[in-house]
Amino acid sequence: MITFITKKVRFRNNRVIFTRKTLAYAATILQIGARLNLYPLPFTLSPGHPPYPLNYPPKIMKLTTTLTCLIINNLVLVNPVVAQIAPDNTLGDENSRVENRGNRDIINGGATRGENLFHSFREFNVEAGRGAYFENPAAIRNILSRVTGNNLSNIQGVLGVLGNANLFLINPNGIIFGPNARLDMNGSFFGSSANSIVFSNFEFSTINPEAPPLL
Numbered sequence: 001m002i003t004f005i006t007k008k009v010r011f012r013n014n015r016v017i018f019t020r021k022t023l024a025y026a027a028t029i030l031q032i033g034a035r036l037n038l039y040p041l042p043f044t045l046s047p048g049h050p051p052y053p054l055n056y057p058p059k060i061m062k063l064t065t066t067l068t069c070l071i072i073n074n075l076v077l078v079n080p081v082v083a084q085i086a087p088d089n090t091l092g093d094e095n096s097r098v099e100n101r102g103n104r105d106i107i108n109g110g111a112t113r114g115e116n117l118f119h120s121f122r123e124f125n126v127e128a129g130r131g132a133y134f135e136n137p138a139a140i141r142n143i144l145s146r147v148t149g150n151n152l153s154n155i156q157g158v159l160g161v162l163g164n165a166n167l168f169l170i171n172p173n174g175i176i177f178g179p180n181a182r183l184d185m186n187g188s189f190f191g192s193s194a195n196s197i198v199f200s201n202f203e204f205s206t207i208n209p210e211a212p213p214l215l
Contacts, residue, residue, distance in 0.1 A: 085132060086123040088148050090209040096120060106162075108135040110143075113212050117165070119145040120209060124171065128156040128180060136163025144197060146206045147171035160184030170194050172206050 085105050087096035096119040097109035105126075111118040117140045124147045126132045134143050143165045147153055152174035159181070161167050166187040169175065172195040183189050196205040202213050 084123070084125055084127060084130075086121060086149075088120050088122040088209070090120045090148060091118065091211045094118075094211065103129060104131045104133055106133055106135060111212055112137065112140065115139055115141040116212075117143045118204060118212050119143065121145065121147050122149040123147070123151060124169070125154045126157040126159055126181070128178065131158035131160060131184070133158075133160040133162050133184070134165075134167060136161050136165045140165050142166050142168065144168045144204060145170070146197075146204060146209065147173070148206050148209045149173075152176060154178070155181045158182055158184050159189075161187060163187075166190070168192075168197065170197060170206060 085098050085107065087098060087109075089095055091111050094111035095109060096107060099106045099108065107119065109119075117137065119134070124132075124145070134145075136143065140163070143161060145168060147170070150173060153169065153171045154176050156178040157180075159167075159169075160183065164186045166189070167185060168190045170192050172193055174193050175191045195207050196203050198204075199212075202210075204212060
């Protein structure tokens with residue numbers, strides 16, 4: 001599932017909280033992209049949904065058109081040969097680490113807080129023919145990753161988790177999955193252009209990146 005969200009994602013009791021308006025925005029953008037043949041739409045709307053995007057007010061049409069143009073530009077300008085996975089230093093002594101094993105990049109380290117594991121990257125891309133796999137320590141249910149650099153994430157290979165945890169990836173610059181990209185995980189995947197994930201006691205932000213507080 002790829003979700004286009006422009007602001008914040010709320011995370012409560014191990015669940016992502018959406019508003020009705022946020023879901024409407026996402027559905028609208030997907031519809032526009034499908035009509036422009038940017039990607040196939042993997043679902044159909046039930047009769048109970050309003051038509052997208054024709055019945056929306058002008059300001060929403062302007063927003064979705066702008067976002068669609070950004071998506072088009074990224075698809076046109078993106079270079080399939082890109083920098084791979086580069087952790088940043090925002091987690092201090094708990095920074096993410098990347099280990100190369102043949103055609104796989106194994107991601108470990110990170111900041112563990114209860115059943116959540118946090119990772120932070122300056123760049124996050126997966127080249128065609130390669131795989132990027134997150135280590136899944138025991139008792140971890142959610143792996144939350146952010147991209148703090150200025151480039152979109154280009155996923156052309158395999159993105160996976162070595163375990164059963166759910167994987168969250170946020171990059172406000174965008175996330176692109178190529179035609180041969182695939183997911184290899186037992187849990188759920190959530191990808192978003194949101195700039196943060198909001199918890200009850202802190203905000204896991206790409207704009208003001210800080211380490212999550214100790215429990």
